[in-house]
Amino acid sequence: MPELNGKIRVLPPAHAQRIQAQREQYDREERMHLAMELDKVKDQIMTATDVRDLYALCYIARKNGAWNDELKTLGSKKKEFLEKYAPGAGFKSRNPEPETLALTDGEDTWEDVDPTDVLNGMFEPTKPDLMMRTDDIGLIYSGKLHSFHGESESGKSLVLLWEAARLMNNGEDVLWLDFDSDLQENVGRLVAFGVEKDVIREHFKYKRPEAGIIGSAGYEAMFSRTYALAVLDGVTDAMMLLSEDGTIKGDPNDAFTKFSRKLPRRLADETGAAVVMVDHVTKDAQTRGRFAIGAQAKMSQLTGAAYSVAVSKVFGRGMKGEITLYVGKDRPGGVRIHGSSTVKNQQQEIARITVDDTGDQTVLTINPYKNSSDSVDDLSCIDDTVERNVATAVSTQPHGLGFNQIMEVMKKAGHGAAQGTVREAISNLIDGGYVHEGQKLGRGLIPFTLIKAYAGIEPPTVSDRI
DSSP, rough: OEEETTOOOOOHHHHHHHHHHHHHHHHHHHHHHHHHHHHHHHHHHHHHHOHHHHHHHHHHHHHTTOOOOHTTTSSSHHHHHHHHHHHTTTOOOOSSGGGGGOOOOTTTTOOOOOOOHHHHOSSOOOOOSSSSTTHHHHHOOOOEEEEEEETTSSSSHHHHHHHHHHHTTTOEEEEESSSSOHHHHHHHHHHHTTHHHHHHHEEEEEEOOOSSSSHHHHHHTTTSSSSSSEEEOHHHHHHHHHHHSSSOOHHHHHHHHHHHHHHHHHHHHHOOEEEEEEEEOOOOOOOTTTTSOOOHHHHOOSSEEEEEEEEEEEETOOOOEEEEEEEEESSSSSSSSGGGSOBBBTTOOOOOOOOOOSSSEEEEEEEOOTOOOOOOOOOGOOOOOHHHHHHHHHOOOOBBBBHHHHHHHHHHHTOOOOOHHHHHHHHHHHHHSSEEEOOOOOOOOEEEEEESTTTTTTOOHHHHHO
16 A cells, blocks of 8 residues: 555545546556457458568567467468467567468469570560650660669659650559659649640559558559559658558668568569659768669669669759769660760769750650760750869869869859769769879779860869879
């Protein structure tokens, strides 16, 4: 009983009765809440189609002390799995052991695959058949997984919406999984491209998920349809939403591999769509290379192509600008052959996309890369202001400047520009033989030196370099 200063304090009977009644009411509410939650878990176990989802549900039941014979025997196909993870049997790993993953539809995918058809020439190399340049060269593959990554406002989603508009106008369905924007913005862009409202209603399959996939009929139904293009806008948020606990913990490569099998790879395999993940890059332009931010598995899991997206000329409402695409991976091999011969960080320039919003409608034109002989660009009209500012900056230092130093010199001179724009200008100067990229020095510094006159800007003399 309660004590006060070493003495037993006796509660008044009426007070004690109220406390006891409150406790009993609290217990009743807890039991009712738990029963409701467990009924929900029970229904989800009965409808689950993925062993990983089953594992998560069984974990919830066990954690709430409700693991019983009824749950063990739900569904003959699931009985073995449920019993395997009964109390006392484990929960040692968050991943099911390989032997618990039963065959699907009786198919054993571990059997040898007969290569006869391939050897007889019955299969042709996969060709990129979507997002065509003006010279009829495609950039993405149907049934494959791709990545478009770049800085914020670099035009990643804009380019994909343009291709979505083209496909929908041709009567094709497009799936858009939005974890980053909203319906109003995306539909607004489609309307600006000139897509009719009825076409958008019929062919634009838009989803804005805000909860996990367990028990979702819409999630499973998504894989029973076909799409020409499927875009996953916002990879990190999607990974968190589809994870078991709403976070991304542990090995990031393992987390992305699991996510890929649940959503983007599965979409490509089961719907035949060209699946594109829209992702971001790290802040440091010098060290990001060809990768999206995060796990290396984001690149290794791709079955199609990976593109870095950069602004080469600022675009916006009432403006005409330009976007540059660099191909950083091309597993089927049908894209790289049509790119620039200059390779940096395993990336080649593959396309220049004009964004023209000066007329009644927004129009994108996907041209070949800048220096290709068949380019339809009038290269003389390309604004090289940033290139000239970069050349001026590096011309002042005989031993070269690092990227951050170039940014600082340009800013002090009143010529500040976005990192992506400056990076693109440096790349153009290197491609043209005007700037030399030196060896990496301490703290990752890579010096850039002007070695040939550009637009009247002379390089330092030999004596200056000594």
